[in-house]
Amino acid sequence: xxxxxxxxxxxxxxxxxxxxxxxxxxxxxxxxxxxxxxxxxxxxxxxxxxxxxxxxxxxxxxxxxxxxxxxxxxxxxxxxxxxxxxxxxxxxxxxxxxxxxxxxxxxxxxxxxxxxxxxxxxxxxxxxxxxxxxxxxxxxxxxxxxxxxxxxxxxxxxxxxxxxxxxxxxxxxxxxxxxxxxxxxxxxxxxxxxxxxxxxxxxxxxxxxxxxxxxxxxxxxxxxxxxxxxxxxxxxxxxxxxxxxxxxxxxxxxxxxxxxxxxxxxxxxxxxxxxxxxxxxxxxxxxxxxxxxxxxxxxxxxxxxxxxxxxxxxxxxxxxxxxxxxxxxxxxxxxxxx
Amino acid sequence: xxxxxxxxxxxxxxxxxxxxxxxxxxxxxxxxxxxxxxxxxxxxxxxxxxxxxxxxxxxxxxxxxxxxxxxxxxxxxxxxxxxxxxxxxxxxxxxxxxxxxxxxxxxxxxxxxxxxxxxxxxxxxxxxxxxxxxxxxxxxxxxxxxxxxxxxxxxxxxxxxxxxxxxxxxxxxxxxxxxxxxxxxxxxxxxxxxxxxxxxxxxxxxxxxxxxxxxxxxxxxxxxxxxxxxxxxxxxxxxxxxxxxxxxxxxxxxxxxxxxxxxxxxxxxxxxxxxxxxxxxxxxxxxxxxxxxxxxxxxxxxxxxxxxxxxxxxxxxxxxxxxxxxxxxxxxxxxxxx
Numbered sequence: 199x200x201x202x203x204x205x206x207x208x209x210x211x212x213x214x215x216x217x218x219x220x221x222x223x224x225x226x227x228x229x230x231x232x233x234x235x236x237x238x239x240x241x242x243x244x245x246x247x248x249x250x251x252x253x254x255x256x257x258x259x260x261x262x263x264x265x266x267x268x269x270x271x272x273x274x275x276x277x278x279x280x281x282x283x284x285x286x287x288x289x290x291x292x293x294x295x296x297x298x299x300x301x302x303x304x305x306x307x308x309x310x311x312x313x314x315x316x317x318x319x320x321x322x323x324x325x326x327x328x329x330x331x332x333x334x335x336x337x338x339x340x341x342x343x344x345x346x347x348x349x350x351x352x353x354x355x356x357x358x359x360x361x362x363x364x365x366x367x368x369x370x371x372x373x374x375x376x377x378x379x380x381x382x383x384x385x386x387x388x389x390x391x392x393x394x395x396x397x398x399x400x401x402x403x404x405x406x407x408x409x410x411x412x413x414x415x416x417x418x419x420x421x422x423x424x425x426x427x428x429x430x431x432x433x434x435x436x437x438x439x440x441x442x443x444x445x446x447x448x449x450x451x452x453x454x455x456x457x458x459x460x461x462x463x464x465x466x467x468x469x470x471x472x473x474x475x476x477x478x479x480x481x482x483x484x485x486x487x488x489x490x491x492x493x494x495x496x497x498x499x500x501x502x503x504x505x506x507x508x509x510x511x512x513x514x515x516x517x518x519x520x521x522x523x524x525x526x527x528x529x530x531x532x533x534x535x536x
Numbered sequence: 537x538x539x540x541x542x543x544x545x546x547x548x549x550x551x552x553x554x555x556x557x558x559x560x561x562x563x564x565x566x567x568x569x570x571x572x573x574x575x576x577x578x579x580x581x582x583x584x585x586x587x588x589x590x591x592x593x594x595x596x597x598x599x600x601x602x603x604x605x606x607x608x609x610x611x612x613x614x615x616x617x618x619x620x621x622x623x624x625x626x627x628x629x630x631x632x633x634x635x636x637x638x639x640x641x642x643x644x645x646x647x648x649x650x651x652x653x654x655x656x657x658x659x660x661x662x663x664x665x666x667x668x669x670x671x672x673x674x675x676x677x678x679x680x681x682x683x684x685x686x687x688x689x690x691x692x693x694x695x696x697x698x699x700x701x702x703x704x705x706x707x708x709x710x711x712x713x714x715x716x717x718x719x720x721x722x723x724x725x726x727x728x729x730x731x732x733x734x735x736x737x738x739x740x741x742x743x744x745x746x747x748x749x750x751x752x753x754x755x756x757x758x759x760x761x762x763x764x765x766x767x768x769x770x771x772x773x774x775x776x777x778x779x780x781x782x783x784x785x786x787x788x789x790x791x792x793x794x795x796x797x798x799x800x801x802x803x804x805x806x807x808x809x810x811x812x813x814x815x816x817x818x819x820x821x822x823x824x825x826x827x828x829x830x831x832x833x834x835x836x837x838x839x840x841x842x843x844x845x846x847x848x849x850x851x852x853x854x855x856x857x858x859x860x861x862x863x864x865x866x867x868x869x870x871x872x873x874x
Contacts, residue, residue, distance in 0.1 A: 253698070271686075301589065
């Protein structure tokens, strides 16, 4: 666990300016790095015991805790020349906190496991922590602990916790024929931003930013649970793939109506420039962490939810169709196939 | 999160025999590997939702959850030629579950983040999971979820959760002058086993086994809390170093009496053979995950607790002394200094 051997927590240091310019992680040492990292976080009321002991203690008023873990490996999930450490932190936190929200829970806490090479500038993990901290703030959570070890490849392991606040968790298994499929948040923006970066460009900025720093609609998860969502997930592998997980778990078919999807003009422009149908980004791009859920047909959905399809009786595969037909342009993301 | 796209959990498969002999992780693919891993775990009553969704849901009857995270990197924390995947799993789980116990909590759940090279035989992560599962069983916990990604270096990121069962957490900050220091579990066995392995030997077996597979006294953490422990930690960095954390956090001095420590005859033999004072293993060896705690002087300690020192008023450093004098043979473990 992240634990500062000094006992008393160091004073909070805000801002991205490194306290130890020019030093590497190896020069700072394990305890120096831990002090640097813990100095950058502030607790929330849910944090009963934060970093500095064998384990953290976090409030779980619902008597159940929601927990999810994810890994990001340099070169595979992020590139230091494309994303700042701060952005990697925001993204790493976001993808885990979105998993919590997609169960209908409110995120409460985040733990960091960090592998860093000794020669890494100490500013990198410090700014990563700032990113984790700030994204936690957006979601209402706090960084409560972690572990740092030395290794050749920067690896960020995040575990997020959340509280159901008395609601039943919304899993992937409850979609029923007749339900509507609705989505809130961004779709395809990160993928379009990636396409831009991969070609060596840095603009349009909104899409590059969306790739660097997703903005999951955290509040929408608990809200969807309150609205009676029958199944829910966050879009991390792409809309077709993630609805495929719901369809398979719920033993139904799901049809997506492309006319209902939002393809912004600027995304179409990028698509034209790089020779990609932008609908592909919207249907198969992950990493925006939109939230997609199925609802009873009479559910009153707020304005920011967009009805994008319907749940049908099961049939032979494919379990997800697009405008009634199989989607053939490929989709989803197999971490071992890429 | 570890999620089998098949919806229904695959039948449990017990035993170490690989289901997919000769295949690599890359050949199995992400979803195949996830299926293989999730097939090897069984839930406990505390598991409300296990692997297969965006997040797990675990009972937290105390309304607080205890959480700790740790990383193991191949080549730094384990070697594949010294430890089987099963042993790495046992050890990775043990070191996290011991952190939970050392807060006075009962371990409930474990999440796995796993980085694996594509060319790794698929049996390796499968047997790792068997090890995690079996160690969780010993501690009363269950594997509830995780994430697997591809990378060059095997990295095992573990997060453990626990329940305080109505007890107040025992931190490192409560030791008071006059308290006794007591320890339960093994001390120095893993370090002696490491010394044996490092010289190319495989015996004495008991010590090699202790290095490969620690046996933390999980029950002793909650028991110590019930017995009125004022401060507690598990011995992961070595007795001197970990008591140093308590001394610093509690603003006291701690003196260890070496006459009270157990140096088994066989450990002395190894020491003689390799030219190391075995007391050094007992005082500075980590990884056995013994539990050390401070108690009021009148505490009635069960037979398996050994009184090994006392808490004194603070003085100039060092904060931990051995038989009243500074310990000079070096101690603890700085992950960036090694």
